[in-house]
Amino acid sequence: MIRLQNINKTYFGAQPLHVLKGINLHVEEGEMVSIMGASGSGKSTLLNILGILDNYDSGDYHLNGKLVKDLSENEAADVRNRTIGFIFQSFNLIPFKTAMENVALPLYYQNVSRKKRNQLAMDYLERFGLKEWADHYPNELSGGQKQRVSMARALVTQPKVILADEPTGALDSKTSAEVMQILREVHQTGITMVIVTHERGIALRTDKIIHLKDGVIENIETNDPGLIDFNTEIK
């Protein structure tokens, strides 16, 4: 599903910063992997490149069998819209839209009719236990609720890949465990998932842990599928 070959990325600021130094990575369809690393290790940059939110300098990135390189703005928007679902640490909900409108928004850009997209959005909210909160604005929701809304939004387009950047970073440990439980369930439906985290408790709940250090993959740790740890304290 995701294939990275020798990906390099440098930020050209006052001091050029070589963030990713030749990343080779393969994520199979239906896999759930986590990326761990200290801050500055390049894990967020890697996720942004996977999500086509940022570009890379050299190498090849194949997503769902398609080379993602030098895409036009519109092509990139289309790939993001149809193939990828995003979950962000800070939720990134639009403050003046209700929970339901936020969830329905990606479908608006697919020109799905209003009635249909609201119906779909309600279905997903219901699935995450937020039916009663559909008409609430983000600032009326708790952190866990917000993250569930953003998960519903990520899933509503039925993407191939879910990319999550520190999805529990702004949540307490109990809520974090709930969120991970949901992500795990979502994964059971066959969606490929990449989660960036610096919390081992989160990483232990995925199939594979990719350790990133100073822009290179240090090692890949495989969790025994039978022994996925749901009990370790997250924080």
Add this chain to the structure above:
Amino acid sequence: MDFWREIFMALSRNKLRTFLTGFAISWGIFILIVLLAAGNGIVNAVSEEFSDQSKNVYSLYGGETSIPFKGHGTNRNIWFNDKDIRFLETEAKHVDLVSPFIYTGGFAYYGDKSCNVTLNGVRPVYHSISNTDLLKGRLLNELDEKNSEKVTVIDEALQKHLFDEGTAPIGQFIIVNGIAYKVVGVYEGDPNSSGGSALVPFSTLKKITHQSDYWMLRFTTKGLETKEDNEAYTEYLRTQLAHLHEFDPDDRSAVYIRSNMEEYLQAMKIFNTLELFIWIIGFAMLASGIVGVSNIMRITVKERTNEIGIRKALGAKSRSILASIVTESMLITTIFGYLGMWLGMVVAEVAGNILKTVQESKTIQLNIVPTVDIRIVLMATVLLIVCGVLAGFFPARNAVRIKPIEAMNYR
């Protein structure tokens, strides 16, 4: 349909932002219009003060020849007649309004009172040539002239001599040289003249006095803007009149040509300076309006950079984001711009009416009536709207151009 629903939702859910943006635009246009109106008011007041000099008026007086010419001897009287009027009206260059002037003297009677009077026969256009200051009633009109009506507009002096304090002169008949004239109006007249004066239709007085030679012709010109123009024009007139009346073009005493060129040129200078002043103020106002409107639009769009980033991450195309932002700003600027324009014009109008009432009660002398030119107002409004939209467009374009992750993390 969906597109518009999104727009209206974005506007109504962000009431404060919509209001502040709109208010900035309304206020900019409102202030612009009110100040333009005030400026125009001052110009109008000054114009009124200088209205006597606001026209280039030429007066031709008949004289006596002093040089023999084509078999004619000297000391021949030159009078004007209908041929001269036709010449001025049809052939002569730069002529605007023409009125001949004849007069007759006599006594005016009303009841048991009488007074020395000069009756002046003039065409209705004479009022605008000489700026008759009407105090009561009406001026002479084309119908009076056409039907040779026996009507008269008397001056204040004559009114004082003939009518008691309590008597309204309008509609009364006064008798001059055995003929009754109905008084239709009173004008200010010359306060220094000892006797009274009255204006009657030219055709009426011509018939009564059987005059076919006229002592004076008076007309206004247009397109003579410098002293040189006017001097050349005087020579031109003399040559043409010399041809019509067969006198030597070099004969200085055959006809007398007078004009208020000096005063006129001076008044024009004042007007031009004032007009320039108003334009400068207007442009300064417009510029500050544009800066204000542009700034608020720029800030609003900057504020939305995060939202733009989120929308892009979710798969929005740059074009669709740009389209909605530009449509939103157009909607806000147009609606609030129109509102500001409307309010500005209402305030100018109301202020004008209040000032008029105050002036009628004669508590202030300066005649300030604020007016606005609807075309200028519309142009200024449209310009502000266009600038506001453009000011929103460029930062919006920049925001959709940067990478979505940068837009999302923008602070």
